[in-house]
């Protein structure tokens with residue numbers, strides 16, 4: 731099955747991966763028994779770490795490849811941490827997501843239009 735941009739507008743966006751600090755419980759990393767490659771993370775506190783590149787003034791996750799707003803890919807998609815798994819694009823399942831809208835706006839991208847159920 732192929733997936734068009736209409737089905738998944740995230741593949742030509744990536745704004746959320748280059749706007750927020752992506753932090754999570756350290757044990758989500760491989761060296762804590764989880765799946766996230768620890769070499770792509772940095773410690774934040776005794777309990778939290780974040781994706782490299784996201785704890786800075788102009789965040790951009792080191793695992794993101796491509797150009798925001800054009801064509802992007804998460805290079806660790808199957809092993810991404812929980813905040814990434816839980817982040818829904820605006821309109822997904824008919825639900826708004828202000829964080830998605832705000833991240834896109836920072837890159838001059840309009841809010842996603844809810845394509846409807848499904």
Ligand code: SF4
Pocket residue numbers: 746747748752781791792793794795803804805806807810811814
């Ligand atoms: S791990 Fe992947 S999905 Fe999560 S912020 Fe980085 S590039 Fe985006």
